[in-house]
Amino acid sequence: MLKRAAKLLPFARGQLCEGAELQLAAVRSLNFYTAPNGPSVKQVNIEDEWYNRQRNLFPLLEKQPYYPVDVFVAPNAVVCGDVDIYGGASVFFGAVLRGDLNKIRLGNRSAVLDRAVIHAARAVPTGLNAATLIGEKVTVEPYAVLRSCRVEPKCIVGARSVLCEGSVMEAESILAPNSVVPPARRIPSGELWGGNPAKFIRKLTAHERDRVLDDVANHYYNLAAMFRREQYDHGTAWRDVEAWRQKLVDQGEYQWINFREQKYLMRLQHEAEAMEKLAN
CATH class of the missing domain: 2.160.10.10 (Hexapeptide repeat proteins)
Known part of the structure; x- marks a missing residue:
């Protein structure tokens, strides 16, 4: 499974390469606590959280x-x-x-x-x-x-x-x-x-x-x-930002790029390549 994840191709313009869905599924099925150097990130997609909703x-x-x-x-x-x-x-x-x-x-x-x-x-x-x-x-x-x-x-x-x-x-x-x-x-x-x-x-x-x-x-x-x-003051400006973002998404002018996940996949690829070199 690890060798399969090592064959991921680089990403261009924030787009996933062909067959990325299968590769992502393969990587997510890895046991993060047996991966090289332990877990790199948590499996919680923190990038999906746009705003900090905690009230202090x-x-x-x-x-x-x-x-x-x-x-x-x-x-x-x-x-x-x-x-x-x-x-x-x-x-x-x-x-x-x-x-x-x-x-x-x-x-x-x-x-x-x-x-x-x-x-x-x-x-x-x-x-x-x-x-x-x-x-x-x-x-x-x-x-x-x-x-x-x-x-x-x-x-x-x-x-x-x-x-x-x-x-x-x-x-x-x-x-x-x-x-x-x-x-x-x-x-x-x-x-x-x-x-x-x-x-x-x-x-x-x-x-x-x-x-x-x-x-x-x-x-x-x-x-x-x-x-x-x-420190920024509390307010409701995030609602206008959210409405503007949704408008761009609906018009096809905006696409969500999962930079955190892409960074993790590239790191996993580099670690697998390094282990393969050591094995040879």
């Missing part, structure tokens, strides 16, 4: 997210439900803020980095407010998880860390990466904590409290501002 900001249970114009929310992030995001804050790629069971508040110039998850429970064991409250200039690093906790201004939550229900980080404190703060645990101001469960490591230096915490927050604020300048 949407109401949930009659609760509408609040955010001013200077907030950056990445296209593949999700902010839904009872979520308040204040000026200059940013939600980076793949992050999730899910305000379904309780409120989430993200303060000014705070940053939720890639793949972090923030949500809230209905109630916490301490009996205090179960909302997730994040103050100003807080940096939540990638893959961190925050649930019904409180983070006061100018804190850094390390990557892959977990803040459990009822936990508190006081102002100007740092949680080291891969740490777990148990329920109802408090991290005092001006201290570095880490571990599982999180324990006191040392006091922060004056330089860390006066410069580092601000510099980290300002760095992600400026980075988010750059992304926001490049």
